[in-house]
Amino acid sequence: MVEKNEQATVENEEVTVEENEEAAEAVQEEVEVSxxxxxxxxxxxxxxxxxxxxxxxxxxxxxxxxxxxxxxxxxxxYRAQNLVTDILPALDNFERALKVEAEDEKTKTFLQGMEMVHRQLMEALKNEGLEAIDSVGQEFDPHLHQAVMQVEEGEGDSNTVLEEFQKGYKLKDRIIRPSMVKVKQ
Amino acid sequence: MVEKNEQATVENEEVTVEENEEAAEAVQEEVEVSxxxxxxxxxxxxxxxxxxxxxxxxxxxxxxxxxxxxxxxxxxxYRAQNLVTDILPALDNFERALKVEAEDEKTKTFLQGMEMVHRQLMEALKNEGLEAIDSVGQEFDPHLHQAVMQVEEGEGDSNTVLEEFQKGYKLKDRIIRPSMVKVKQ
CATH class of the missing domain: 1.10.287 (Helix Hairpins)
Incomplete structure (x- = not known):
């Protein structure tokens, strides 16, 4: 009898273990995905x-x-900027040279021819957007003008450009060279 | 006996129908996916x-x-092409005007000044890739030269450029204006 009871107890315990395992599997199925x-x-x-x-x-x-x-x-x-900038010194000299006074007929004709060449050149440059900057008589504007000289005497209000030493140029809305000017303080 | 046989036959037929249905379900399970x-x-x-x-x-x-x-x-x-092309007529006139013969000292100085301006201008154009096309003495090349005159007499082999009426120009590897030339037939 004692032995049989023990046997029953063991069987009961085994059932309990099996039930626990089943419960564990059920939990595992809830968190595990296929x-x-x-x-x-x-x-x-x-x-x-x-x-x-x-x-x-x-x-x-x-x-x-x-x-x-x-x-x-x-x-x-601004595609022409490099070439235009390169041409400016030639343009300065061109304008300086045109200030010669023609005395005889031959020089006059030569000068007229050169003036026409200058106009043609300026026209071509203008077509690409080159524009000379106004300076003499204008109010000094540090974006457009470079003051290389300041004087107290002169016509106009204070801060007016009195004289231009070198012409300045814009290419469309871009300043490619400011004017070099004398300004009244 | 006959009836029982018939019954058996019917039962057999029914079994056959059921087997077919099962087979059909099996096939369906193969093509159907979850x-x-x-x-x-x-x-x-x-x-x-x-x-x-x-x-x-x-x-x-x-x-x-x-x-x-x-x-x-x-x-x-080729960014400078527009401006360069626009400048060519001024350049033609410039070179024509420089062919003047300076007699007095003043005209000579003026001419020298203009020659310098021309050199400066050509330098600026060269820096952007402008190059004059060789023509006189060269073999006629329809890509580079435009024959506006053909003559039978003249120095050199047949198909040689004898004279240039208007200078042609290249911008880098692009012909922007062919030379206008006289060719020996």
């Missing part, structure tokens, strides 16, 4: 990442296109 | 499409970048 579900989650994450990568690239592309367009517009607008 | 599997396939297809879309956009971007670079290089290379 391989299919795992794969779905992995694919959803990858898809989202891929879509985001696409959107980032598209934004980069748009930015690049916009920047390129602005660069090209600026390059086009 | 909702999870369907979702996996849908996600895999979407992911592939998204990756392909990314690759196509990347290829477009690369092409755009390459084309832009080439456009910018060309625009940069």
């Amino acid at each position: 391989p299919e579900q795992q794969k779905i989650e992995m694919l959803e994450a990858k898809l989202e990442e891929s879509e985001n990568r696409y959107l980032r690239l598209q934004a980069d592309f748009d930015n690049f296109r916009r920047r390129t367009r602005l660069d090209q517009e600026a390059a086009q607008k | 909702p999870e599997q369907q979702k996996i396939e849908m996600l895999e297809a979407k992911l592939e499409e998204s990756e392909n879309r990314y690759l196509r956009l990347q290829a477009d971007f690369d092409n755009f970048r390459r084309r832009t670079r080439l456009d910018q290089e060309a625009a940069q290379k």
